[in-house]
Amino acid sequence: MSHKILVVDDDNALREMVGIVLESEGFEVAFHDAGSGALDKFNAEVPDLVLLDVMLPGKTGIEVCREIRAVSGTPIIMLTAKTESDDVVLGLEAGADDYVVKPFDPGVLTARIRARLRPLAGSSAEGTVKIGPLTLDIEGHEVRRGSEKISLTPLEFSLLLALAQKPNLVFSRAMLLEKVWGYRHNDDTRLVNVHVQRLRSKIEDDPDNPKIVTTVRGVGYKAGQG
Amino acid sequence: MRFRGVASWAISLFRRYLQVRAVFSTVVITGIALTIVGGFLSYSIGGGLFSTRQAQVLAESERAVVEVQNTFAASSVSNEVALQTLMNTIVPSIESTGTTNSRRVALIRSPGQATGQVLQSPISADLDTKVIPANLRVKVRASAGKLLYQSISLPVAGNEHPGIVVGAPIQIPLAGNYEFYLVFDLNSEQQTLDFVQRTLFFGGLILLFMIGAISFFVTDWLVRPVRLAAEVSEQLSEGALDRRLPERGEDIIAILARSFNKMAQSLQSQITQLASLSKMQQRFVSDVSHELRTPLTTIKLAGDMIFAGRDTLSPPVKRSAELMHDQIERFEALLNDLLEISRYDAGAVIADLEMQDLNGVVGMAIAGIEPLAMSKGSEILIEIPQGPVDAEMDSRRIERLLRNLLANAIEHGEGKPIRVAVGVSESAVAVTVTDEGVGMTRAEVDRVFDRFWRADPARKRTTGGTGLGLAISLEDTHLHDGWLQVWAKPNEGASFRLTLPRRKGMIFTQSPLPLPPKKSKKRSDA
Numbered sequence: 001m002s003h004k005i006l007v008v009d010d011d012n013a014l015r016e017m018v019g020i021v022l023e024s025e026g027f028e029v030a031f032h033d034a035g036s037g038a039l040d041k042f043n044a045e046v047p048d049l050v051l052l053d054v055m056l057p058g059k060t061g062i063e064v065c066r067e068i069r070a071v072s073g074t075p076i077i078m079l080t081a082k083t084e085s086d087d088v089v090l091g092l093e094a095g096a097d098d099y100v101v102k103p104f105d106p107g108v109l110t111a112r113i114r115a116r117l118r119p120l121a122g123s124s125a126e127g128t129v130k131i132g133p134l135t136l137d138i139e140g141h142e143v144r145r146g147s148e149k150i151s152l153t154p155l156e157f158s159l160l161l162a163l164a165q166k167p168n169l170v171f172s173r174a175m176l177l178e179k180v181w182g183y184r185h186n187d188d189t190r191l192v193n194v195h196v197q198r199l200r201s202k203i204e205d206d207p208d209n210p211k212i213v214t215t216v217r218g219v220g221y222k223a224g225q226g
Numbered sequence: 227m228r229f230r231g232v233a234s235w236a237i238s239l240f241r242r243y244l245q246v247r248a249v250f251s252t253v254v255i256t257g258i259a260l261t262i263v264g265g266f267l268s269y270s271i272g273g274g275l276f277s278t279r280q281a282q283v284l285a286e287s288e289r290a291v292v293e294v295q296n297t298f299a300a301s302s303v304s305n306e307v308a309l310q311t312l313m314n315t316i317v318p319s320i321e322s323t324g325t326t327n328s329r330r331v332a333l334i335r336s337p338g339q340a341t342g343q344v345l346q347s348p349i350s351a352d353l354d355t356k357v358i359p360a361n362l363r364v365k366v367r368a369s370a371g372k373l374l375y376q377s378i379s380l381p382v383a384g385n386e387h388p389g390i391v392v393g394a395p396i397q398i399p400l401a402g403n404y405e406f407y408l409v410f411d412l413n414s415e416q417q418t419l420d421f422v423q424r425t426l427f428f429g430g431l432i433l434l435f436m437i438g439a440i441s442f443f444v445t446d447w448l449v450r451p452v453r454l455a456a457e458v459s460e461q462l463s464e465g466a467l468d469r470r471l472p473e474r475g476e477d478i479i480a481i482l483a484r485s486f487n488k489m490a491q492s493l494q495s496q497i498t499q500l501a502s503l504s505k506m507q508q509r510f511v512s513d514v515s516h517e518l519r520t521p522l523t524t525i526k527l528a529g530d531m532i533f534a535g536r537d538t539l540s541p542p543v544k545r546s547a548e549l550m551h552d553q554i555e556r557f558e559a560l561l562n563d564l565l566e567i568s569r570y571d572a573g574a575v576i577a578d579l580e581m582q583d584l585n586g587v588v589g590m591a592i593a594g595i596e597p598l599a600m601s602k603g604s605e606i607l608i609e610i611p612q613g614p615v616d617a618e619m620d621s622r623r624i625e626r627l628l629r630n631l632l633a634n635a636i637e638h639g640e641g642k643p644i645r646v647a648v649g650v651s652e653s654a655v656a657v658t659v660t661d662e663g664v665g666m667t668r669a670e671v672d673r674v675f676d677r678f679w680r681a682d683p684a685r686k687r688t689t690g691g692t693g694l695g696l697a698i699s700l701e702d703t704h705l706h707d708g709w710l711q712v713w714a715k716p717n718e719g720a721s722f723r724l725t726l727p728r729r730k731g732m733i734f735t736q737s738p739l740p741l742p743p744k745k746s747k748k749r750s751d752a
Contacts, residue, residue: 014524021527081519103523103558106530 035059069095649738
């Protein structure tokens with residue numbers, strides 16, 4: 001079964017070219033050319049992954065990202081021309097799972113897409129994992145606090161699961177990048193930091209004073225308290 | 227010690243404040259002028275008082291002498307008792323006449339006469355005849371009836387009063403030659419003079435104080451706008467370009483304020499204009515770089531597509547695809563460097579400092595460049611100290627910088643060995659990258675960090691640098707508060723030395739490694 005990818009970019013040539021690359025890699029591709037209407041297109045197509053340009057007419061990619069996140073956990077990869085922190089961090093904070101900086105290699109793009117589409121890390125296991133007040137149902141991709149269901153994106157679930165399966169083991173950011181994002185030799189710590197912040201804002205009682213996912217200064221993160 | 231402290235404080239005050247200097251000078255000069263004027267006044271008032279009194283004294287004395295002489299001449303006393311009685315009445319009568327009763331009288335028989343003394347000399351009760359100077363008495367005896375006087379000091383109740391003695395010889399029938407003396411006490415004149423001097427002194431002091439105060443207020447009034455101008459220009463120089471002086475009135479200060487403000491205005495507009503031009507320029511470079519990214523992405527994707535399928539193409543088209551693929555990569559590198567330099571120009575670069583082992587960073591840079599070195603046949607020789615060389619640095623930038631230096635050395639090294647050395651001291655770490663290639667002239671060394679500058683435009687470019695590498699390297703070095711220096715000699719080679727502080731803010735005055743590097747032939751295998 002081929003995955004369907006929605007490409008949202010206002011540049012016709014780039015959109016078509018990305019389509020050619022993705023189709024040659026065996027993906028099914030849908031297109032949209034503006035920020036406005038992107039959510040409708042998303043709802044109509046129900047893609048497995050969204051490639052989203054940051055600079056879009058009508059609505060910025062950041063806003064579109066936030067809209068999609070409000071209704072779905074579908075993986076989103078931002079296409080950004082700027083490597084300045086602001087753009088990248090804004091996109092990640094709006095809920096993007098990853099980002100690719102223009103100009104990118106076709107290889108890098110497809111690798112990132114595949115990393116987001118492959119089965120979640122650790123999800124081959126069965127049953128449930130408990131961490132603090134939370135219960136993770138691995139097969140159902142669900143997190144519950146008591147009977148209350150917490151809505152996490154697949155990436156956030158994967159991040160929490162990676163930490164929760166080895167409680168009290170300290171994960172460095174590079175380890176998490178490899179385990180959760182599927183990267184090797186990448187030290188983009190922003191990606192990890194922003195997602196840990198997003199995860200905390202959903203699962204912690206007080207995100208500024210986390211109890212479930214704690215920071216180990218100078219090393220990384222771990223599940224459970226010191 | 228304390229006095230010295232106060233003195234140095236006063237001197238520093240004096241040096242620092244124009245106003246203190248002005249007030250001090252005014253007070254000193256006024257003090258001198260007042261002393262001169264007061265001295266003159268006191269002298270002429272004293273002289274005037276004395277001469278008036280003296281004239282009066284002489285006139286009174288003249289009358290008294292004539293009166294006494296006449297009294298004796300006109301009397302018809304015939305015996306000594308009657309004469310004595312007459313004499314005894316004369317003295318009190320003379321004492322009590324005249325303008326002041328502060329005079330004393332003495333009728334003294336001249337010494338050295340043939341006839342014996344038959345009469346008592348009448349003398350005022352509180353007069354000591356010793357105050358009459360002996361030389362005056364001699365002169366009076368020889369004066370043939372003329373009036374003589376002399377200033378004396380008169381002891382009165384333990385105090386010395388200034389006084390005048392006036393004397394004249396007198397002929398007394400039956401009794402012979404006598405000397406008649408009138409002693410005047412000038413104490414009241416002295417008191418008047420003292421009072422005048424005291425008044426002058428205190429008046430002068432008050433005047434001096436008031437002039438000091440007035441000069442303080444006047445100079446303050448004059449200096450204040452100047453001080454304000456100084457403060458405002460200080461703030462202007464610190465970058466507060468919108469500061470201005472208040473413009474009031476039509477006087478010289480107002481003119482100063484107006485022209486000062488005009489100057490500040492033109493400065494501000496020029497600086498703002500320059501800043502906005504420079505900002506526009508930076509924005510332009512940054513925008514162009516960003517705008518180029520989207521089409522470049524398409525070109526890159528298309529190029530890669532074509533490159534991946536090059537085996538199905540005819541040989542000329544296949545070669546074209548290969549060339550295009552390489553040049554797209556070069557284009558991308560150039561764009562990235564342009565963006566990086568525009569970030570530096572915009573001041574938007576922040577160092578991500580972390581403790582790192584410089585040996586490790588050097589190793590990573592060499593590992594990254596090794597394929598290029600191999601393809602050029604350049605051997606890389608390493609000389610590093612034992613153990614980790616810790617320093618605070620942005621390792622991504624330093625690694626890129628070192629890769630840049632290495633690529634440069636490989637390009638200009640003509641296949642000869644390239645030496646890399648690491649040095650460390652208390653406060654600094656250093657790396658030198660040395661080649662034995664074509665080298666550079668003095669003039670070329672001076673331009674080596676310029677953007678897009680090439681040592682020899684005619685020379686064939688082989689490694690495809692962007693021309694911005696060393697300019698970015700220099701910016702990276704400045705970001706770390708370090709040094710990036712170069713030594714080169716034509717046909718002997720070039721050496722670049724990077725020196726970084728071990729911790730942010732550490733001051734170093736010397737690099738741990740020499741430049742040019744010493745010619746060591748010691749070899750260690752990479």
